[in-house]
Amino acid sequence: MAESTRRVTVLDLADAKRRKTPITMVTAYDWPTARLADEAGIDCILVGDSVAMVVAGRPSTIPATLGQMIYHGEIVGRAATRALVVVDLPFPLQHLGRRRAVAACARLMKETGCQAVKLEGTAGQADVIAAIAAAGIPVIGHVGLRPQAVHQLGGYRMQRDAGPLMADARAAAAAGAFAVLLECVPAPLAAEITAGLDVPTIGIGAGPGCDGQVLVFHDLVGLSLGRVPRFVRSYADTRGSIAAGLAAWRDDVRAGLFPGPAETPT
Ligand code: KIV
Helix, strand or coil: CCCCCCCCCHHHHHHHHHHCCCEEEEECCCHHHHHHHHHCCCCEEEECCCHHHHCCCCCCCCCCCHHHHHHHHHHHHHHCCCCEEEEECCCCHHHCCHHHHHHHHHHHHHHHCCCEEEEECCHHHHHHHHHHHHCCCCEEEEEECCHHHHHHHCCCCCCCCHHHHHHHHHHHHHHCCCEEEEECCCHHHHHHHHHHCCCCEEEECCCCCCCEEEECHHHHCCCCCCCCCCCCCCCCCHHHHHHHHHHHHHHHHHCCCCCCHHHCCC
16 A cells, blocks of 8 residues: 555555555644655544644543544645545534434535544444445444543543453444444454454554554654553654754854854845
8 A cells, every 4th residue: 555656545445454464544633744644655644533632732532623623634634645534523423413423524524625534432323333434424433442431431541341342343344434443452352353344443552463553643753742651652752852953942042053154144
C-alpha cells in the first residue's frame, strides 16, 4: 500500500489483511501533522476525538463536539491526499438512535471530505453501525477500552472480559463495519478476535496480533505533555527539540544575536 500514490481505500485494507501486510494508522488534527503523516506513507489518518485531550487539554474525549470534529476533519481531509481519512463520531451521537447517528455521519462525510467514520460501541450499537453502513458510509467499530465510556469503565484500563469483547467485535463486523479497532485488549485475546474476523483489526495497546496498529501522533513523535501509556513507543523527541529551539531563540534575542545580518532587511 505504501508505494502507491492513489488514495488508500477500504478494499486495500481488506486486501492487506488477506496478504498479512500490517496496516498503519495515526491520528492527526491539523494541516501540518496530516501532511507529515500523509507524506510518510501512513495508510490511514484518524481525526480522533482525542483532539479534546491532545489539542484542547481536556481530561477526556467526552467534550468533543460534532462541530469540532467537522472543523478538524475538514482540515485533515484537505491536507491528506493519499491516506484514508477517518473521523470520529463524538459522544453521544451513536446512542441517540439510528437516524441521528446517520445524519451526523453524513455531515462528517459531506463537510470534511473524509472517507470513513469511527464510532465507539458495544454489540448494543450494532443496529447503528448497520444503518450507517447501509447509507454507504464506511464505518469502523471501536471496542475494548472505549474512552467515551471512561467513567463507566472505571478509568483508562485494560479490558479483559473475553466474552463481551469477542461479542462486540463480531457484532460490529457482522453489522457491516469494514474494520474493528481494539483498544487495551490483552494480546492473546486481540489475536484471537483478529483470527476470527473477516475484516481487519487495528490495535492500540492490543499487542502485535492485530492486522494493524494505531497511535496518537503526539505520543508517537514525543510531543505529548502528559503521561504516555505503557503501550506507546515514542520514535522522536519532538518536545525536546521544540524546547531546545525556543530556549536558543530566547537566549539569542536576549544576547542581541537575533536578528543578525542574514535576518535583517536592508
Ligand atoms: O480518538 C482517538 O485518538 C482514538 C485512538 C485512541 C484510537 O480513538
